[in-house]
Amino acid sequence: MNVRLCKLKIVCLLCFSFGFSNSLISKQIQFTLVPDREDIIQYELELWKSDQMDSEIPFRVLSNPGPINLFIPDGYEYFRIRAVAKRKVRGYWTELYEVNSFGKKPKARETAVAKVPVKTDVLVPIQTKDGNSELFLTSKQITIVPTTITKQFKVRYRVNGGIWQTTQSPHMDFPKDGNYRLEYKVTNELGVSDGMQIWEFKVDQTPPESKLSFQNPPFSTKQTNFVSPNNRLVIQSKDLGSGIGSIRYRYVCDGGSLSEYLIWNEESNKELYSICPGNFRLEVSAIDRLGNEEIPKTIDFKRTSKVP
Known part of the structure; x- marks a missing residue:
């Protein structure tokens, strides 16, 4: 029989104390283990020095349900937990928790998104009389296609310094001639986003x-x-x-x-x-x-x- 692990309620994120010996420094993590089943009587905790678990033997600790002060000896950077029910039936191990980040809200990482939002022939450079180049949109629409973010994303954007807007559609219409400054950021369903992208271009749909x-x-x-x-x-x-x-x-x-x-x-x-x-x-x-x-x-x- 498999036993499902309880919820971990964090009382304090991370604190430091001295323990085990005068020469050994440990970290102390305080949290509460609350059983979600009546037959859970104990918890096993394993401390690891690295996430390469096949190359070492862990340091094991037993704890009863309720508040716990987990002392992490110097050199141990990870730990995991599993529940133990009556008759020594053990549940699944949790994932490895990193000691230094346990209890802290993970910071969303900046993920790169393709800077060019469309095919290379949608925005084309045209040389001006003074030798510089200006980007021109070759269609009435820009399609933003991120390459490193999943399909579930939203775009926060504004045009020519206007009001910021949010859309889940990757298509943006520019049917009128004129100069445009498009600012946008793509964010996925986990809140991971790329940096702000800025494109300045012109639209010319009028024939000579x-x-x-x-x-x-x-x-x-x-x-x-x-x-x-x-x-x-x-x-x-x-x-x-x-x-x-x-x-x-x-x-x-x-x-x-x-x-x-x-x-x-x-x-x-x-x-x-x-x-x-x-x-x-x-x-x-x-x-x-x-x-x-x-x-x-x-x-x-x-x-x-x-x-x-």
Whole structure:
């Protein structure tokens, strides 16, 4: 028959006294052993010098239920207890208690958590004009995924110095453009947490905006603008977030299919009026450095050979 150990009620945590001999210093621990069964008549206590129990013989002590003053001789750092019932039926040993920490509330250890809360492509650095880098969020959401804390965790956080909030969801939404400062700490169900993490980043969900015009004002009627092959097309694209990545164009000739996108550059104007033998449609679209693409702007070109 197995006997379950009683509760240990701590009267005082740890005190020091002299005992056993004048040259031997011992520690004295005071606590109370309260039986939770009527047939428990005694307790056995073992004192150990280390937690490697297969390499030594313990020092054993017997005690009756009730208050106990346990003297720990110098050199002994651990002890354990088991209950003894009538007919010498013995229960299971408890775990090893460390003498110096017995009765003290364990301090939560700081456990490392992965500093990068998301995949490496969720926050990307983009170089600014002055040579520095700024982090940009590539989606509308950040997912915090701790690697050394169990699935049961909560996140205490605040955004841009606002009110501290607590959530059990690992997902945080950032749907609007702007600058953000995210401060957060992850804590598991035992109260173990990592240090405070701080991330400063920008959100840019807005595509660029392009304006198309001609170098020289075209001749206009009510429905049509007339330009010559020497009149250059001017494309002005602006982006207030991550900046312009590229300006692209594609075309479709009468009776043909839409071409692949090409990069617009200084040489594109020279080829513009010769890409198709007849009429054609031109589509222009700017894309920023995060991949936000504007809706293409279109111009229809119709050739005429009429002269004044």
